Amino acid sequence: MAEEKIVLEIKRRPWYAWLLWAVWFVLLVFLAQNALASGAEIEPRATMIFWVSFAVVLVAGGVVWFVRNNE
Amino acid sequence: MAKNGKVKLNRRDFLKIAGVGAGASAVAAVSKPAAAAGTSNRGGTFSDPAGRPKRPWWVKTVDEPTTEIRWDQMERYNERTGTVRGPGFASYVGDERADELSKISDDMELQRLLDNVPGYTLKDHALSDAHRVRVGRTYLGPQGAPTPEERGVPKWTGSPEEAARIIRAAMRHIGAATVGFVELDENTRKLIYAVDPDGKELIFTDEKEAYETEDARYIPNDCKYAIVFTVQMSEETLKRAPTVLASQTTSLSYLRGEQIQASTQEFMRALGYQCLGESSTNALGIAPAFGVMAGLGEMSRLNRLVTPEFGPMVRVFKMLTDLPVATDKPIDAGIMEFCKRCKKCAEACAPGALSFEDEPSWEVRGEWNNPGHKAYFEDSIACRTWQRTDAGTNCGICFAVCPFAKKDKAWVHEWVKAGTSVAPPLDNFFRSMDDAFGYGVQKDNEDWWSLDLPEMGIDTTAPVMEV
Numbered sequence: 001m002a003e004e005k006i007v008l009e010i011k012r013r014p015w016y017a018w019l020l021w022a023v024w025f026v027l028l029v030f031l032a033q034n035a036l037a038s039g040a041e042i043e044p045r046a047t048m049i050f051w052v053s054f055a056v057v058l059v060a061g062g063v064v065w066f067v068r069n070n071e
Numbered sequence: 072m073a074k075n076g077k078v079k080l081n082r083r084d085f086l087k088i089a090g091v092g093a094g095a096s097a098v099a100a101v102s103k104p105a106a107a108a109g110t111s112n113r114g115g116t117f118s119d120p121a122g123r124p125k126r127p128w129w130v131k132t133v134d135e136p137t138t139e140i141r142w143d144q145m146e147r148y149n150e151r152t153g154t155v156r157g158p159g160f161a162s163y164v165g166d167e168r169a170d171e172l173s174k175i176s177d178d179m180e181l182q183r184l185l186d187n188v189p190g191y192t193l194k195d196h197a198l199s200d201a202h203r204v205r206v207g208r209t210y211l212g213p214q215g216a217p218t219p220e221e222r223g224v225p226k227w228t229g230s231p232e233e234a235a236r237i238i239r240a241a242m243r244h245i246g247a248a249t250v251g252f253v254e255l256d257e258n259t260r261k262l263i264y265a266v267d268p269d270g271k272e273l274i275f276t277d278e279k280e281a282y283e284t285e286d287a288r289y290i291p292n293d294c295k296y297a298i299v300f301t302v303q304m305s306e307e308t309l310k311r312a313p314t315v316l317a318s319q320t321t322s323l324s325y326l327r328g329e330q331i332q333a334s335t336q337e338f339m340r341a342l343g344y345q346c347l348g349e350s351s352t353n354a355l356g357i358a359p360a361f362g363v364m365a366g367l368g369e370m371s372r373l374n375r376l377v378t379p380e381f382g383p384m385v386r387v388f389k390m391l392t393d394l395p396v397a398t399d400k401p402i403d404a405g406i407m408e409f410c411k412r413c414k415k416c417a418e419a420c421a422p423g424a425l426s427f428e429d430e431p432s433w434e435v436r437g438e439w440n441n442p443g444h445k446a447y448f449e450d451s452i453a454c455r456t457w458q459r460t461d462a463g464t465n466c467g468i469c470f471a472v473c474p475f476a477k478k479d480k481a482w483v484h485e486w487v488k489a490g491t492s493v494a495p496p497l498d499n500f501f502r503s504m505d506d507a508f509g510y511g512v513q514k515d516n517e518d519w520w521s522l523d524l525p526e527m528g529i530d531t532t533a534p535v536m537e538v
Contacts, residue, residue: 034481041481049507
Protein backbone atom coordinates (compact mmCIF):
# COMPACT_ATOMS: atom_id res chain seq x y z
CA MET A 1 0.00 0.00 0.00
CA ALA A 2 1.43 3.41 -1.00
CA GLU A 3 1.88 5.82 1.86
CA GLU A 4 -0.52 8.69 1.83
CA LYS A 5 0.95 11.97 2.76
CA ILE A 6 -0.94 15.06 3.70
CA VAL A 7 1.04 18.24 3.53
CA LEU A 8 -0.12 21.07 5.76
CA GLU A 9 1.16 24.49 4.93
CA ILE A 10 0.95 26.98 7.78
CA LYS A 11 1.18 30.58 6.78
CA ARG A 12 2.06 33.00 9.50
CA ARG A 13 0.28 36.29 9.11
CA PRO A 14 2.90 39.01 8.66
CA TRP A 15 3.03 41.93 11.07
CA TYR A 16 1.66 44.43 8.57
CA ALA A 17 -1.41 42.27 8.04
CA TRP A 18 -2.17 42.48 11.76
CA LEU A 19 -1.67 46.23 11.60
CA LEU A 20 -4.02 46.65 8.65
CA TRP A 21 -6.71 44.53 10.32
CA ALA A 22 -6.34 46.66 13.45
CA VAL A 23 -6.73 49.83 11.39
CA TRP A 24 -9.78 48.32 9.71
CA PHE A 25 -11.30 47.50 13.09
CA VAL A 26 -10.61 50.96 14.50
CA LEU A 27 -12.12 52.53 11.40
CA LEU A 28 -15.24 50.39 11.86
CA VAL A 29 -15.56 51.48 15.49
CA PHE A 30 -15.08 55.13 14.49
CA LEU A 31 -17.71 54.94 11.75
CA ALA A 32 -20.17 53.08 13.96
CA GLN A 33 -19.81 55.55 16.81
CA ASN A 34 -20.34 58.50 14.50
CA ALA A 35 -23.30 56.83 12.84
CA LEU A 36 -25.02 56.09 16.13
CA ALA A 37 -24.16 59.48 17.58
CA SER A 38 -25.26 61.36 14.47
CA GLY A 39 -28.61 59.65 14.82
CA ALA A 40 -28.76 60.84 18.43
CA GLU A 41 -27.83 64.32 17.21
CA ILE A 42 -30.74 64.20 14.73
CA GLU A 43 -28.48 64.73 11.70
CA PRO A 44 -30.03 62.36 9.12
CA ARG A 45 -27.64 62.95 6.25
CA ALA A 46 -24.56 62.50 8.39
CA THR A 47 -26.13 59.37 9.92
CA MET A 48 -26.72 57.89 6.48
CA ILE A 49 -23.23 58.70 5.24
CA PHE A 50 -21.59 57.15 8.28
CA TRP A 51 -23.73 53.99 8.11
CA VAL A 52 -23.06 53.56 4.39
CA SER A 53 -19.34 54.06 5.03
CA PHE A 54 -19.51 51.53 7.86
CA ALA A 55 -21.20 49.01 5.60
CA VAL A 56 -18.70 49.55 2.80
CA VAL A 57 -15.71 49.13 5.11
CA LEU A 58 -17.28 46.08 6.76
CA VAL A 59 -18.00 44.38 3.44
CA ALA A 60 -14.59 45.32 2.10
CA GLY A 61 -12.97 43.68 5.08
CA GLY A 62 -15.13 40.63 4.62
CA VAL A 63 -14.18 40.34 0.97
CA VAL A 64 -10.48 40.69 1.72
CA TRP A 65 -10.71 38.06 4.47
CA PHE A 66 -12.59 35.67 2.20
CA VAL A 67 -10.17 36.12 -0.70
CA ARG A 68 -7.09 35.72 1.45
CA ASN A 69 -8.54 32.69 3.16
CA ASN A 70 -9.05 31.00 -0.15
CA GLU A 71 -5.66 31.75 -1.63
CA MET B 72 -9.66 20.70 26.70
CA ALA B 73 -10.17 19.38 30.19
CA LYS B 74 -7.43 17.40 31.84
CA ASN B 75 -7.65 16.08 35.35
CA GLY B 76 -10.65 18.36 35.91
CA LYS B 77 -8.78 21.49 34.86
CA VAL B 78 -9.73 23.40 31.77
CA LYS B 79 -6.74 24.49 29.75
CA LEU B 80 -6.88 27.12 27.09
CA ASN B 81 -4.72 26.73 24.07
CA ARG B 82 -3.33 29.78 22.28
CA ARG B 83 -5.97 29.64 19.56
CA ASP B 84 -8.87 29.63 22.03
CA PHE B 85 -7.30 32.40 24.09
CA LEU B 86 -6.97 34.68 21.07
CA LYS B 87 -10.55 33.93 20.03
CA ILE B 88 -11.89 34.90 23.45
CA ALA B 89 -9.71 38.02 23.61
CA GLY B 90 -10.87 39.13 20.17
CA VAL B 91 -14.52 38.62 20.97
CA GLY B 92 -14.08 40.42 24.26
CA ALA B 93 -12.40 43.40 22.62
CA GLY B 94 -15.10 43.55 19.98
CA ALA B 95 -17.85 43.41 22.58
CA SER B 96 -16.22 46.19 24.56
CA ALA B 97 -15.91 48.35 21.48
CA VAL B 98 -19.55 47.81 20.57
CA ALA B 99 -20.60 48.59 24.11
CA ALA B 100 -18.62 51.80 24.04
CA VAL B 101 -20.09 52.79 20.71
CA SER B 102 -23.65 52.05 21.69
CA LYS B 103 -23.34 53.65 25.10
CA PRO B 104 -26.05 56.33 25.38
CA ALA B 105 -24.58 59.63 24.48
CA ALA B 106 -25.93 61.30 27.58
CA ALA B 107 -24.33 58.74 29.80
CA ALA B 108 -21.08 59.15 27.91
CA GLY B 109 -21.36 62.88 28.49
CA THR B 110 -21.68 62.37 32.21
CA SER B 111 -18.72 60.05 32.58
CA ASN B 112 -16.25 62.88 33.23
CA ARG B 113 -18.68 65.20 34.94
CA GLY B 114 -19.18 65.87 38.60
CA GLY B 115 -15.51 65.72 39.54
CA THR B 116 -13.66 68.45 41.41
CA PHE B 117 -12.03 71.38 39.67
CA SER B 118 -8.42 70.55 38.89
CA ASP B 119 -7.62 74.27 38.57
CA PRO B 120 -7.64 76.30 41.82
CA ALA B 121 -9.64 79.05 40.11
CA GLY B 122 -12.13 76.52 38.78
CA ARG B 123 -11.15 76.99 35.17
CA PRO B 124 -12.53 74.11 33.10
CA LYS B 125 -10.04 71.68 31.66
CA ARG B 126 -10.23 72.26 27.96
CA PRO B 127 -9.04 70.05 25.13
CA TRP B 128 -5.38 70.24 24.18
CA TRP B 129 -6.11 72.15 20.98
CA VAL B 130 -7.63 75.12 22.84
CA LYS B 131 -4.59 77.21 23.63
CA THR B 132 -4.45 80.05 26.13
CA VAL B 133 -2.72 83.08 24.65
CA ASP B 134 -1.60 86.49 25.85
CA GLU B 135 -3.18 88.39 22.98
CA PRO B 136 -6.59 87.60 21.47
CA THR B 137 -6.88 86.34 17.91
CA THR B 138 -8.73 89.59 17.19
CA GLU B 139 -6.17 92.33 16.67
CA ILE B 140 -6.94 95.40 18.76
CA ARG B 141 -5.53 98.92 18.57
CA TRP B 142 -6.36 100.00 22.07
CA ASP B 143 -5.07 103.51 21.43
CA GLN B 144 -7.69 103.94 18.71
CA MET B 145 -10.54 102.43 20.64
CA GLU B 146 -12.99 104.56 22.57
CA ARG B 147 -15.82 103.62 24.84
CA TYR B 148 -18.87 102.98 22.70
CA ASN B 149 -22.18 104.80 22.81
CA GLU B 150 -24.61 101.90 22.60
CA ARG B 151 -27.38 104.18 21.35
CA THR B 152 -25.55 104.42 18.01
CA GLY B 153 -26.12 100.70 17.53
CA THR B 154 -28.98 99.37 15.44
CA VAL B 155 -30.75 97.23 18.01
CA ARG B 156 -32.15 99.46 20.70
CA GLY B 157 -32.85 103.10 21.28
CA PRO B 158 -33.03 105.47 18.33
CA GLY B 159 -30.25 103.62 16.50
CA PHE B 160 -32.02 101.89 13.62
CA ALA B 161 -34.46 104.75 12.96
CA SER B 162 -31.63 107.28 13.02
CA TYR B 163 -29.98 105.44 10.12
CA VAL B 164 -33.01 104.68 7.93
CA GLY B 165 -35.27 107.55 8.96
CA ASP B 166 -38.40 107.45 11.10
CA GLU B 167 -40.69 107.06 8.11
CA ARG B 168 -38.82 104.05 6.77
CA ALA B 169 -38.57 102.54 10.25
CA ASP B 170 -42.33 102.84 10.68
CA GLU B 171 -42.89 101.40 7.22
CA LEU B 172 -40.70 98.41 8.03
CA SER B 173 -42.51 97.87 11.33
CA LYS B 174 -45.83 97.79 9.49
CA ILE B 175 -44.46 95.34 6.93
CA SER B 176 -43.26 93.13 9.75
CA ASP B 177 -46.57 93.28 11.62
CA ASP B 178 -48.62 92.55 8.49
CA MET B 179 -46.36 89.67 7.57
CA GLU B 180 -46.63 88.22 11.05
CA LEU B 181 -50.42 88.28 10.92
CA GLN B 182 -50.52 86.75 7.45
CA ARG B 183 -48.17 83.95 8.46
CA LEU B 184 -50.33 83.24 11.49
CA LEU B 185 -53.44 83.09 9.36
CA ASP B 186 -51.69 80.88 6.79
CA ASN B 187 -50.31 78.60 9.53
CA VAL B 188 -46.80 78.85 8.10
CA PRO B 189 -44.56 76.28 9.90
CA GLY B 190 -42.35 78.04 12.39
CA TYR B 191 -44.70 81.03 12.51
CA THR B 192 -47.85 79.35 13.77
CA LEU B 193 -49.82 80.35 16.83
CA LYS B 194 -48.13 77.74 18.98
CA ASP B 195 -44.69 78.98 17.88
CA HIS B 196 -45.65 82.53 18.83
CA ALA B 197 -47.11 81.27 22.08
CA LEU B 198 -43.80 79.63 22.96
CA SER B 199 -41.98 82.88 22.20
CA ASP B 200 -44.49 84.79 24.30
CA ALA B 201 -43.80 82.41 27.17
CA HIS B 202 -40.43 84.13 27.58
CA ARG B 203 -41.93 87.59 28.06
CA VAL B 204 -42.02 87.09 31.81
CA ARG B 205 -39.38 89.17 33.50
CA VAL B 206 -37.18 88.68 36.53
CA GLY B 207 -35.86 92.19 35.97
CA ARG B 208 -32.43 93.49 35.06
CA THR B 209 -30.99 96.11 37.38
CA TYR B 210 -27.62 97.76 37.53
CA LEU B 211 -27.37 97.58 41.32
CA GLY B 212 -29.15 94.26 41.71
CA PRO B 213 -32.33 93.25 43.55
CA GLN B 214 -30.60 94.01 46.89
CA GLY B 215 -32.83 91.65 48.78
CA ALA B 216 -30.23 89.23 50.14
CA PRO B 217 -28.93 90.01 53.65
CA THR B 218 -25.38 91.34 53.68
CA PRO B 219 -22.80 89.86 56.09
CA GLU B 220 -23.01 93.10 58.03
CA GLU B 221 -26.76 92.63 58.47
CA ARG B 222 -26.09 89.07 59.59
CA GLY B 223 -23.49 90.27 62.05
CA VAL B 224 -20.63 88.35 60.44
CA PRO B 225 -17.54 89.42 58.54
CA LYS B 226 -17.69 89.49 54.76
CA TRP B 227 -16.35 86.50 52.85
CA THR B 228 -12.62 86.59 52.17
CA GLY B 229 -10.41 84.32 50.19
CA SER B 230 -7.67 84.28 47.61
CA PRO B 231 -8.47 85.48 44.06
CA GLU B 232 -8.36 81.85 42.92
CA GLU B 233 -10.80 80.80 45.61
CA ALA B 234 -13.08 83.71 44.74
CA ALA B 235 -13.08 82.78 41.07
CA ARG B 236 -13.75 79.15 41.91
CA ILE B 237 -16.74 79.79 44.16
CA ILE B 238 -18.25 82.29 41.73
CA ARG B 239 -17.87 79.73 38.92
CA ALA B 240 -19.39 76.98 41.04
CA ALA B 241 -22.30 79.18 42.08
CA MET B 242 -23.00 80.51 38.61
CA ARG B 243 -22.78 77.06 37.02
CA HIS B 244 -25.29 75.87 39.58
CA ILE B 245 -27.56 78.80 38.84
CA GLY B 246 -27.42 78.06 35.12
CA ALA B 247 -24.41 79.62 33.41
CA ALA B 248 -22.62 77.52 30.82
CA THR B 249 -19.12 78.99 31.07
CA VAL B 250 -17.73 81.75 33.29
CA GLY B 251 -14.61 83.88 32.87
CA PHE B 252 -13.09 86.96 34.44
CA VAL B 253 -11.41 90.07 33.05
CA GLU B 254 -9.70 92.83 34.99
CA LEU B 255 -10.53 96.33 33.85
CA ASP B 256 -7.30 98.12 33.07
CA GLU B 257 -6.72 101.21 30.97
CA ASN B 258 -7.41 99.13 27.85
CA THR B 259 -10.20 96.76 28.77
CA ARG B 260 -12.05 99.58 30.52
CA LYS B 261 -12.81 100.82 26.99
CA LEU B 262 -15.07 97.81 26.54
CA ILE B 263 -17.50 99.37 29.02
CA TYR B 264 -20.05 101.51 27.19
CA ALA B 265 -19.85 105.28 27.44
CA VAL B 266 -23.66 105.40 27.25
CA ASP B 267 -26.11 102.64 28.08
CA PRO B 268 -29.03 101.75 25.79
CA ASP B 269 -31.42 103.84 27.91
CA GLY B 270 -29.25 106.92 27.48
CA LYS B 271 -27.59 106.95 30.90
CA GLU B 272 -23.87 107.66 30.94
CA LEU B 273 -21.56 105.13 32.57
CA ILE B 274 -19.05 107.02 34.67
CA PHE B 275 -16.11 105.62 36.61
CA THR B 276 -15.71 107.11 40.08
CA ASP B 277 -13.37 106.90 43.06
CA GLU B 278 -16.35 106.49 45.36
CA LYS B 279 -16.60 103.10 47.01
CA GLU B 280 -20.29 102.43 46.47
CA ALA B 281 -21.96 102.23 43.08
CA TYR B 282 -25.07 104.27 42.48
CA GLU B 283 -27.17 105.67 39.72
CA THR B 284 -29.04 108.90 39.06
CA GLU B 285 -31.50 109.94 36.39
CA ASP B 286 -28.69 110.63 34.00
CA ALA B 287 -25.85 108.32 34.88
CA ARG B 288 -24.62 105.10 36.43
CA TYR B 289 -21.53 105.38 38.56
CA ILE B 290 -19.01 102.55 38.56
CA PRO B 291 -16.55 102.53 41.47
CA ASN B 292 -12.99 102.06 40.30
CA ASP B 293 -12.81 99.21 42.80
CA CYS B 294 -15.41 97.35 40.73
CA LYS B 295 -12.74 96.42 38.27
CA TYR B 296 -13.37 92.71 37.81
CA ALA B 297 -15.72 91.77 35.02
CA ILE B 298 -17.62 88.51 35.46
CA VAL B 299 -18.39 87.25 31.97
CA PHE B 300 -20.69 84.31 31.41
CA THR B 301 -22.41 82.46 28.63
CA VAL B 302 -25.84 80.87 28.44
CA GLN B 303 -26.46 78.12 25.93
CA MET B 304 -29.03 78.36 23.21
CA SER B 305 -30.67 75.24 21.86
CA GLU B 306 -28.66 74.35 18.77
CA GLU B 307 -31.36 71.92 17.65
CA THR B 308 -33.98 74.67 17.86
CA LEU B 309 -31.97 77.46 16.25
CA LYS B 310 -31.32 75.19 13.27
CA ARG B 311 -34.90 76.13 12.28
CA ALA B 312 -33.83 79.77 11.75
CA PRO B 313 -35.11 82.30 10.81
CA THR B 314 -38.54 81.37 12.17
CA VAL B 315 -40.27 82.42 15.38
CA LEU B 316 -39.78 78.90 16.71
CA ALA B 317 -36.01 79.21 16.19
CA SER B 318 -35.61 82.72 17.51
CA GLN B 319 -37.46 82.01 20.74
CA THR B 320 -34.46 80.02 21.94
CA THR B 321 -32.62 83.34 21.87
CA SER B 322 -35.36 84.92 23.99
CA LEU B 323 -35.20 82.02 26.43
CA SER B 324 -31.44 82.45 26.75
CA TYR B 325 -31.82 86.14 27.46
CA LEU B 326 -34.47 85.36 30.07
CA ARG B 327 -32.12 82.86 31.71
CA GLY B 328 -29.28 85.35 31.55
CA GLU B 329 -31.47 87.84 33.34
CA GLN B 330 -32.23 85.36 36.11
CA ILE B 331 -28.59 84.32 36.41
CA GLN B 332 -27.53 87.94 36.68
CA ALA B 333 -30.08 88.73 39.41
CA SER B 334 -29.20 85.60 41.38
CA THR B 335 -25.48 86.24 41.06
CA GLN B 336 -25.93 89.80 42.22
CA GLU B 337 -27.70 88.50 45.32
CA PHE B 338 -25.01 85.85 45.84
CA MET B 339 -22.29 88.48 45.72
CA ARG B 340 -24.26 90.79 48.00
CA ALA B 341 -24.64 88.01 50.54
CA LEU B 342 -20.86 87.49 50.41
CA GLY B 343 -20.37 91.17 51.09
CA TYR B 344 -19.46 92.51 47.66
CA GLN B 345 -20.95 94.63 44.95
CA CYS B 346 -22.08 93.14 41.66
CA LEU B 347 -23.12 95.63 39.00
CA GLY B 348 -25.21 94.17 36.22
CA GLU B 349 -26.68 95.03 32.86
CA SER B 350 -29.48 97.55 33.35
CA SER B 351 -31.19 96.17 30.26
CA THR B 352 -30.46 93.53 27.64
CA ASN B 353 -26.85 93.79 26.43
CA ALA B 354 -26.14 96.91 28.47
CA LEU B 355 -22.99 97.85 30.38
CA GLY B 356 -20.40 96.74 27.85
CA ILE B 357 -19.53 94.92 24.65
CA ALA B 358 -20.47 91.31 25.36
CA PRO B 359 -18.50 89.53 22.59
CA ALA B 360 -15.40 91.56 23.39
CA PHE B 361 -15.58 90.62 27.05
CA GLY B 362 -16.15 87.03 26.04
CA VAL B 363 -12.96 87.10 23.97
CA MET B 364 -10.88 88.71 26.71
CA ALA B 365 -12.23 86.25 29.29
CA GLY B 366 -11.15 83.31 27.15
CA LEU B 367 -14.67 82.05 26.55
CA GLY B 368 -14.27 82.04 22.77
CA GLU B 369 -13.06 83.97 19.75
CA MET B 370 -14.53 86.58 17.48
CA SER B 371 -15.72 85.34 14.12
CA ARG B 372 -17.01 86.27 10.71
CA LEU B 373 -20.54 86.59 12.08
CA ASN B 374 -19.18 89.16 14.53
CA ARG B 375 -20.32 87.27 17.58
CA LEU B 376 -18.49 85.11 20.06
CA VAL B 377 -17.87 81.58 18.83
CA THR B 378 -16.92 79.16 21.60
CA PRO B 379 -14.99 75.89 21.30
CA GLU B 380 -17.72 74.10 23.24
CA PHE B 381 -20.94 75.37 21.70
CA GLY B 382 -19.87 77.34 18.65
CA PRO B 383 -21.97 80.50 18.38
CA MET B 384 -24.88 78.87 20.22
CA VAL B 385 -24.48 81.06 23.29
CA ARG B 386 -25.49 84.44 24.58
CA VAL B 387 -22.87 86.41 26.45
CA PHE B 388 -23.40 88.61 29.52
CA LYS B 389 -21.22 90.58 31.89
CA MET B 390 -21.23 92.10 35.37
CA LEU B 391 -18.69 94.03 37.44
CA THR B 392 -17.58 93.25 40.98
CA ASP B 393 -15.16 94.55 43.59
CA LEU B 394 -14.29 91.04 44.80
CA PRO B 395 -10.74 90.34 43.59
CA VAL B 396 -10.78 87.28 41.36
CA ALA B 397 -8.20 85.36 39.35
CA THR B 398 -8.63 86.56 35.81
CA ASP B 399 -8.41 84.67 32.55
CA LYS B 400 -6.61 85.00 29.27
CA PRO B 401 -7.88 84.85 25.71
CA ILE B 402 -7.78 81.59 23.77
CA ASP B 403 -6.79 80.46 20.31
CA ALA B 404 -8.80 77.46 19.12
CA GLY B 405 -8.33 78.15 15.42
CA ILE B 406 -11.81 79.65 15.14
CA MET B 407 -10.92 83.09 13.76
CA GLU B 408 -8.43 81.43 11.41
CA PHE B 409 -11.11 79.03 10.17
CA CYS B 410 -13.44 81.95 9.50
CA LYS B 411 -10.96 83.31 6.96
CA ARG B 412 -11.64 80.36 4.67
CA CYS B 413 -15.10 79.14 5.61
CA LYS B 414 -17.54 82.00 4.82
CA LYS B 415 -20.52 79.71 5.27
CA CYS B 416 -22.38 82.31 7.35
CA ALA B 417 -21.77 85.04 4.75
CA GLU B 418 -23.02 82.77 1.98
CA ALA B 419 -26.12 81.87 3.96
CA CYS B 420 -26.91 85.45 4.99
CA ALA B 421 -29.97 86.32 2.94
CA PRO B 422 -29.49 90.12 2.92
CA GLY B 423 -25.74 89.80 2.32
CA ALA B 424 -24.95 91.66 5.51
CA LEU B 425 -21.83 89.69 6.42
CA SER B 426 -18.38 90.27 5.02
CA PHE B 427 -16.92 88.09 2.26
CA GLU B 428 -13.40 89.43 2.72
CA ASP B 429 -10.74 86.80 3.29
CA GLU B 430 -9.09 88.81 6.04
CA PRO B 431 -10.70 90.90 8.78
CA SER B 432 -10.38 94.61 8.36
CA TRP B 433 -9.84 97.74 10.43
CA GLU B 434 -12.38 99.56 8.22
CA VAL B 435 -15.84 99.86 9.77
CA ARG B 436 -18.97 99.71 7.62
CA GLY B 437 -20.95 102.30 9.52
CA GLU B 438 -21.31 104.20 12.74
CA TRP B 439 -22.94 101.17 14.32
CA ASN B 440 -19.53 99.50 14.32
CA ASN B 441 -16.95 100.18 17.00
CA PRO B 442 -13.54 100.96 15.44
CA GLY B 443 -10.22 99.98 16.96
CA HIS B 444 -10.30 96.25 16.32
CA LYS B 445 -9.85 94.12 13.22
CA ALA B 446 -13.09 92.37 12.39
CA TYR B 447 -15.46 91.20 9.72
CA PHE B 448 -17.68 94.21 10.18
CA GLU B 449 -21.28 93.64 9.19
CA ASP B 450 -23.85 95.79 7.46
CA SER B 451 -26.23 95.98 10.42
CA ILE B 452 -28.75 98.06 8.50
CA ALA B 453 -29.12 95.38 5.83
CA CYS B 454 -29.39 92.75 8.56
CA ARG B 455 -32.01 94.57 10.61
CA THR B 456 -33.99 95.59 7.54
CA TRP B 457 -34.22 92.00 6.32
CA GLN B 458 -35.30 90.90 9.80
CA ARG B 459 -38.31 93.18 9.39
CA THR B 460 -39.16 92.59 5.75
CA ASP B 461 -38.58 88.84 5.49
CA ALA B 462 -37.57 86.98 8.61
CA GLY B 463 -40.11 88.51 10.95
CA THR B 464 -37.69 87.65 13.74
CA ASN B 465 -34.08 88.35 14.75
CA CYS B 466 -33.09 85.72 12.18
CA GLY B 467 -30.08 83.68 13.35
CA ILE B 468 -29.34 81.93 10.05
CA CYS B 469 -25.65 82.76 10.46
CA PHE B 470 -25.61 81.04 13.85
CA ALA B 471 -27.41 78.01 12.50
CA VAL B 472 -25.05 77.31 9.60
CA CYS B 473 -21.78 77.88 11.48
CA PRO B 474 -19.68 74.68 11.33
CA PHE B 475 -18.79 75.16 14.99
CA ALA B 476 -22.46 74.87 15.96
CA LYS B 477 -22.47 71.17 16.75
CA LYS B 478 -23.59 68.87 19.50
CA ASP B 479 -20.84 66.86 21.17
CA LYS B 480 -21.95 63.26 20.74
CA ALA B 481 -20.23 62.26 17.50
CA TRP B 482 -16.47 61.86 17.83
CA VAL B 483 -15.89 63.44 14.45
CA HIS B 484 -16.80 66.92 15.72
CA GLU B 485 -13.96 67.03 18.21
CA TRP B 486 -11.55 65.66 15.63
CA VAL B 487 -12.59 68.34 13.15
CA LYS B 488 -12.34 71.11 15.73
CA ALA B 489 -8.90 69.87 16.71
CA GLY B 490 -7.97 69.72 13.06
CA THR B 491 -9.07 73.30 12.43
CA SER B 492 -6.98 74.41 15.38
CA VAL B 493 -3.75 72.67 14.41
CA ALA B 494 -4.00 72.33 10.63
CA PRO B 495 -5.51 75.46 9.05
CA PRO B 496 -4.64 74.24 5.52
CA LEU B 497 -7.36 71.62 6.01
CA ASP B 498 -10.02 74.25 6.74
CA ASN B 499 -11.39 74.27 3.19
CA PHE B 500 -11.69 70.49 3.30
CA PHE B 501 -13.53 70.62 6.61
CA ARG B 502 -15.87 73.28 5.25
CA SER B 503 -16.63 71.11 2.22
CA MET B 504 -17.30 68.09 4.41
CA ASP B 505 -19.59 70.19 6.60
CA ASP B 506 -21.70 70.87 3.52
CA ALA B 507 -21.50 67.30 2.23
CA PHE B 508 -22.70 65.87 5.52
CA GLY B 509 -25.72 68.14 5.50
CA TYR B 510 -24.82 70.19 8.54
CA GLY B 511 -26.44 73.61 8.71
CA VAL B 512 -29.40 72.73 6.49
CA GLN B 513 -32.60 74.27 7.85
CA LYS B 514 -34.56 71.68 9.79
CA ASP B 515 -38.28 71.13 9.78
CA ASN B 516 -40.22 73.40 12.10
CA GLU B 517 -43.22 71.17 12.68
CA ASP B 518 -40.97 68.18 13.45
CA TRP B 519 -39.52 70.11 16.40
CA TRP B 520 -42.78 69.76 18.30
CA SER B 521 -42.39 65.97 18.22
CA LEU B 522 -38.77 65.83 19.37
CA ASP B 523 -37.81 64.46 22.76
CA LEU B 524 -35.26 67.13 23.58
CA PRO B 525 -33.47 67.62 26.90
CA GLU B 526 -34.35 70.46 29.25
CA MET B 527 -34.29 73.81 27.45
CA GLY B 528 -33.12 71.93 24.37
CA ILE B 529 -29.53 71.95 25.60
CA ASP B 530 -27.05 69.51 27.08
CA THR B 531 -26.29 70.90 30.51
CA THR B 532 -23.75 68.18 31.22
CA ALA B 533 -21.38 69.60 28.64
CA PRO B 534 -19.86 72.86 29.87
CA VAL B 535 -16.54 71.87 28.42
CA MET B 536 -15.51 69.23 26.00
CA GLU B 537 -14.27 65.91 27.24
CA VAL B 538 -10.51 65.60 27.39
